[in-house]
Amino acid sequence: QKEVEQDPGPLSVPEGAIVSLNCTYSNSAFQYFMWYRQYSRKGPELLMYTYSSGNKEDGRFTAQVDKSSKYISLFIRDSQPSDSATYLCAMTDTGRRALTFGSGTRLQVQP
């Protein structure tokens, strides 16, 4: 079993839809949670960064962390064709050397 599970998609939605992307994890020591967006042939770009449980909002993006369920989500409101990309969740505890990534979900927003 992978330490972080993420549905690979592809997830196809119409423009303007609310998108929900999710990851589950097994390591209860994880405390820092990140979402990266990756366009084709480019490096991942940091979108959201949260610590412990709770919500964080930034423009059209909201990140949620539920540590009791070991479940994190990224919501995208009013989705745009430019949001079409692969979304990677990543997480770490306070002392780990690097991030543990999900396999990424490919999102397609249809105009």
Added chain:
Amino acid sequence: DGGITQSPKYLFRKEGQNVTLSCEQNLNHDAMYWYRQDPGQGLRLIYYSQIVNDFQKGDIAEGYSVSREKKESFPLTVTSAQKNPTAFYLCASRDLGTRSNQPQHFGDGTRLSIL
């Protein structure tokens, strides 16, 4: 412009050949990382370094080597011992300062293929 520069963007390797991927950062970050990305498998850690002249193996270090002679540079060599080198290679860096756990930032990758 602050950032992480990876070169070349595309690289081809012949059988038995070693190739070196470049990663340079001007963010004054302490830690640098190399990941390999294969379709459907997310990112896997190859090597990382938290300080000059020191580096640690990641989960898939076999067939790879690195050096960290300068803070801003962390080159990765894919040796002939790596039998399946075709992948997208990503370099990242992170500030290890006194503030709480800082996220990693990535370069735009090098795509390596076998001839």
